[in-house]
Amino acid sequence: MKRERQEFQVRPVRNESGIPIQPVYGSGDVEASGGLQMLGEPGAYPFTRGIHPLMYRKQPFTMRQYTGFGNAADTNRRFKFLIDNGQTGLNVALDLPTQCGIDSDDPMAEGEIGRVGMAVDTLHDFEVAFDGIDLDKITVSLTINGAAAILIAMYLACAEKRGFDLKTLRGTAQNDILKEFIGRGTWVYPVQPSIRLVGDTIEYCAEHAPKYSPVSVCGYHIRESGATPTQEMAWAFCIARAYADEVIKRGVPVDEFAGRLSYNFNIFGNLFEQVAKFRAGRGLWARIMKEQYGATEPGSMWLRMIAGGGGGGLTLEQPENNIVRGAYYALIAALSGAQTMALCCYDEAYTIPSEYAQRISLRTMQMLVEEMGLAETVDPLGGSFYVETLTNQMRAEMERIIEETDAAGGIVKLVAEGTIQSRVSAQAYRMQRAIESGAFPKVGVNRYRSDGDAANKVEMHPYKADDALAQIAALRRVRAERDAATVARALDRVEADARSGANLMPAIVEAVKAYASVGEITLRLVGVFGRYVEPVRFDHRDEELAI
Amino acid sequence: MNAAKPIKVVLAKPGLDGHDQGAKVVARAMMDAGFDVHYTGLRQTPEQVVDAALRVGADVIALSSMAGSHLPFCTRLKPLLEAAGLGDKLWIIGGNLPAQDHDALRALGFKGVFQTGSRLDAICDFIKANRP
Numbered sequence: 308m309k310r311e312r313q314e315f316q317v318r319p320v321r322n323e324s325g326i327p328i329q330p331v332y333g334s335g336d337v338e339a340s341g342g343l344q345m346l347g348e349p350g351a352y353p354f355t356r357g358i359h360p361l362m363y364r365k366q367p368f369t370m371r372q373y374t375g376f377g378n379a380a381d382t383n384r385r386f387k388f389l390i391d392n393g394q395t396g397l398n399v400a401l402d403l404p405t406q407c408g409i410d411s412d413d414p415m416a417e418g419e420i421g422r423v424g425m426a427v428d429t430l431h432d433f434e435v436a437f438d439g440i441d442l443d444k445i446t447v448s449l450t451i452n453g454a455a456a457i458l459i460a461m462y463l464a465c466a467e468k469r470g471f472d473l474k475t476l477r478g479t480a481q482n483d484i485l486k487e488f489i490g491r492g493t494w495v496y497p498v499q500p501s502i503r504l505v506g507d508t509i510e511y512c513a514e515h516a517p518k519y520s521p522v523s524v525c526g527y528h529i530r531e532s533g534a535t536p537t538q539e540m541a542w543a544f545c546i547a548r549a550y551a552d553e554v555i556k557r558g559v560p561v562d563e564f565a566g567r568l569s570y571n572f573n574i575f576g577n578l579f580e581q582v583a584k585f586r587a588g589r590g591l592w593a594r595i596m597k598e599q600y601g602a603t604e605p606g607s608m609w610l611r612m613i614a615g616g617g618g619g620g621l622t623l624e625q626p627e628n629n630i631v632r633g634a635y636y637a638l639i640a641a642l643s644g645a646q647t648m649a650l651c652c653y654d655e656a657y658t659i660p661s662e663y664a665q666r667i668s669l670r671t672m673q674m675l676v677e678e679m680g681l682a683e684t685v686d687p688l689g690g691s692f693y694v695e696t697l698t699n700q701m702r703a704e705m706e707r708i709i710e711e712t713d714a715a716g717g718i719v720k721l722v723a724e725g726t727i728q729s730r731v732s733a734q735a736y737r738m739q740r741a742i743e744s745g746a747f748p749k750v751g752v753n754r755y756r757s758d759g760d761a762a763n764k765v766e767m768h769p770y771k772a773d774d775a776l777a778q779i780a781a782l783r784r785v786r787a788e789r790d791a792a793t794v795a796r797a798l799d800r801v802e803a804d805a806r807s808g809a810n811l812m813p814a815i816v817e818a819v820k821a822y823a824s825v826g827e828i829t830l831r832l833v834g835v836f837g838r839y840v841e842p843v844r845f846d847h848r849d850e851e852l853a854i
Numbered sequence: 855m856n857a858a859k860p861i862k863v864v865l866a867k868p869g870l871d872g873h874d875q876g877a878k879v880v881a882r883a884m885m886d887a888g889f890d891v892h893y894t895g896l897r898q899t900p901e902q903v904v905d906a907a908l909r910v911g912a913d914v915i916a917l918s919s920m921a922g923s924h925l926p927f928c929t930r931l932k933p934l935l936e937a938a939g940l941g942d943k944l945w946i947i948g949g950n951l952p953a954q955d956h957d958a959l960r961a962l963g964f965k966g967v968f969q970t971g972s973r974l975d976a977i978c979d980f981i982k983a984n985r986p
Binding site: 403404406407409415416417418419422423487490491492493531532533622623624656657658732733735736739740743752767770841843845848 | 869870871872873874875878879881882883885893894895896897899921922923925926927930950952954969970971973974975
């Protein structure tokens with residue numbers, strides 16, 4: 308049979324951010340997208356290629372797996388396991404009562420104590436959790452938001468009690484409440500007092516713990532909630548600007564705190580789109596800080612970040628495939644110049660990760676440094692026609708989203724009224740339908756399925772109900788042994804400062820040092836601020852999904 | 855049964871779990887299926903779930919749980935639903951629910967148990983087939 312010559316039709320492709328992808332790129336595409344004006348040199352403005360001149364050649368990325376469960380003693384043992392296996396940072400998972408500002412003996416905590424993270428009621432729990440760990444040698448990241456001011460105070464008090472100099476103490480708190488309203492949901496107070504508390508922590512740390520990063524602005528969870536990669540980064544920048552504005556209006560110069568703002572970004576999906584996202588974001592953030600905020604210190608312009616995770620890309624189906632996905636995500640983070648890396652473990656759709664799964668994630672990151680040459684050369688994809696073009700296009704799209712957000716009233720308004728939430732959930736719904744129809748490919752889910760053999764490959768983490776009772780007993784013991792008058796005085800000061808508008812951190816530090824509990828401090832603040840009431844909206848239902 | 859009357863669903867996020875992406879996606883699928891959906895938002899106590907179901911006159915009480923506290927929550931919820939006269943409604947639960955817990959959830963009265971990865975249409979079809 309004679310075969311007709313056919314004109315080959317190139318299938319049109321767009322990435323998740325909506326940018327059309329060509330089969331081939333050349334120098335003309337780089338020029339047409341804006342050229343190399345924003346490229347620069349590594350370690351120099353606008354930092355597109357990296358925030359340090361030598362990047363990983365000088366210091367490889369920090370490896371910081373998210374860990375914590377049960378009580379402080381259980382978590383302390385797992386921390387030491389990870390440190391013994393070469394981990395270079397700690398990333399503390401806290402249970403939901405702690406994250407929501409609820410004590411372990413509160414009825415709302417029933418069934419939740421120590422389940423998804425470590426239970427923390429008082430300073431006593433931190434003393435146990437960090438026992439024997441050199442807080443001046445390892446950076447500690449606290450995944451805490453609604454209760455962040457209290458837990459930061461607790462960490463500083465714990466370090467001070469152990470004799471560490473707060474001026475040299477490094478570490479991070481997540482403390483990004485605006486993204487909690489969009490996704491993740493561990494809010495406590497209404498939007499405005501919540502932003503005030505973030506401002507209080509930034510202002511306090513700038514003076515007392517200047518190397519501590521009091522905020523890690525999270526595009527991560529916005530992406531998990533349904534945002535595209537460009538929305539993830541653009542809205543994270545809008546949120547970071549809201550916190551910066553809060554601190555600047557108190558008269559703190561931008562260069563005194565901006566260098567300690569950090570970020571947490573997600574990695575899943577198209578490899579090149581992610582790499583371009585990070586390169587584009589570095590240049591855009593530097594430009595925002597320099598041109599809009601008048602920052603002059605290079606550190607104030609750095610997009611310092613933890614990147615990785617990738618929970619939204621992992622699958623319940625064929626969980627062992629997640630080991631491979633994690634390796635690609637780690638590769639992307641390294642190609643993108645992340646300062647710190649963490650990977651969701653292959654078993655996380657099922658359970659708290661086992662030591663076995665945690666070690667696989669850790670080894671994945673170590674292999675990149677030790678075997679694959681990822682730590683040897685800065686920005687290895689720089690100069691690729693495709694990557695440079697896409698970087699320019701992604702940056703332009705992020706700028707468009709920021710302008711659109713500002714024009715609609717700004718991120719604080721759009722989050723407070725539930726607009727962003729409604730929009731990302733509409734996108735998440737559209738994506739779920741696309742996965743179910745097979746229009747958006749997912750290996751092992753809508754392609755190459757093998758049903759029935761998944762769960763038996765995962766070791767389930769045991770939940771010990773007795774530990775909850777022990778936690779409650781420990782809290783009651785602390786309450787009985789502490790000086791009641793000192794606690795009462797400290798809590799009264801917290802309430803008074805909440806009313807007066809003073810920076811709340813000194814009062815909260817005093818209260819945690821007196822062994823006041825997370826719940827007791829939170830309740831005093833709720834008495835003044837009230838509680839957040841969630842706007843429930845589903846009005847974004849159209850295809851275009853404009854704000 | 856009046857076919858023209860939409861099925862009323864109270865969809866709740868029990869306990870302190872803040873992962874609501876899945877619940878909101880399911881809510882949208884139920885709306886597209888023509889159900890009258892009342893999403894409670896986060897941090898619902900068992901008492902609040904019962905109150906919402908009574909207030910709305912729900913045919914279906916649906917929970918979305920991602921953070922592992924489904925068994926203690928449902929154990930507390932079951933007698934409250936029964937005492938409120940909601941024992942004859944359809945109770946379903948979805949989310950991060952390990953296979954080893956499915957029998958216990960069914961024994962507590964949750965007729966539909968939908969693990970992460972369940973198809974949206976499967977959830978809606980189950981409700982249509984099993985509505986009281």
